[in-house]
């Protein structure tokens with residue numbers, strides 16, 4: 138039976154230390170009762186309390202880990218349906234599906250291409266998460282060799298895919314210590330595979346075309362005390378996937394259906410690379426936890442990883458850069474100063490455009506809580522007085538002799554205020570859009 142906030146609060150330390158992000162233990166207890174927080178967010182809960190609170194303290198969607206150590210991939214753990222309620226917790230994993238019918242060199246090439254791919258965007262490094270190796274050849278020896286080849290050159294999460302319980306069992310033994318994902322158990326194999334997964338420390342996906350069968354499979358796992366489960370609800374169309382994922386998420390969060398409170402696994406293969414990318418986009422936006430694509434093309438992974446970054450960024454905490462003076466190019470004491478906010482996206486766009494303009498400059502980035510230029514100005518965090526004070530705080534006048542500061546065109550109205558705050562400086566109103574910095578530099582700043 139679900140516990141109320143007051144019942145949960147009795148088991149908390151009641152010190153109101155705020156380390157969980159709530160102002161009081163009672164507020165935290167209320168969030169726990171509403172499944173909007175995890176017990177682990179309070180570092181001071183006793184073992185006894187952890188045991189007593191049990192299911193009441195668990196997130197409605199279980200967090201399941203695939204892989205070991207630093208490159209391990211975590212799925213699930215979500216507590217909300219919409220990202221504006223609270224940030225989503227664990228990003229949708231994106232992976233590549235290969236199989237043992239591929240020639241050795243081709244298999245090695247595909248895995249190496251995935252492994253070596255990285256995308257750096259707004260200061261974060263984005264990587265693919267997993268490789269899935271399927272048994273298709275009919276030869277256990279060939280499958281074993283393919284698995285060996287992949288596991289030797291890929292240290293992130295690995296899934297193995299087969300309907301044959303013996304193949305999955307052998308693979309789980311071979312990958313013992315790497316915590317693989319076994320995909321997938323059906324009604325014929327679930328009992329055996331639960332034992333294998335428990336023995337080897339693997340996670341286990343259960344697969345079906347029907348909700349009722351899927352729930353029954355999860356029930357078998359839970360009945361055996363095994364809960365590191367992924368749900369693979371197979372569907373024929375993108376529309377059906379979208380619908381199924383939504384039903385699973387809402388059933389787990391809104392109806393409290395424990396048997397659907399697990400991460401979602403999807404193998405995408407529409408036969409068309411563009412549709413595959415669209416399907417992966419749907420998984421990212423609508424509740425997929427781990428999606429495998431049949432091919433790897435940076436032209437698909439780049440927008441997918443960027444989309445994922447956007448969806449899984451906390452909307453209440455924009456990605457920020459540290460407030461400081463950044464050199465762009467190789468500025469010296471005569472280089473001009475540009476100023477913008479510490480919203481990461483704005484910072485990277487502005488610094489990139491200054492570089493494109495072919496000049497070196499100083500980029501002054503005051504603390505604006507990650508807001509964009511106009512929002513920060515409207516919130517009173519990007520005025521002439523604040524910028525002037527930050528110039529002094531950074532001791533910029535001691536470091537450079539140039540006294541030209543360029544402000545964004547959207548806040549032209551702060552120029553007088555900034556001139557008052559910085560006597561002796563020339564305040565130049567720059568363009569509204571960063572894309573116009575190059576022509577501004579050519580036609581105004583260096584003319």
Ligand code: SF4
Pocket residue numbers: 149150151152153154155156157158159160161162165178179180181182
């Ligand atoms: S971290 Fe724990 S002890 Fe501190 S306020 Fe939150 S619930 Fe209370």
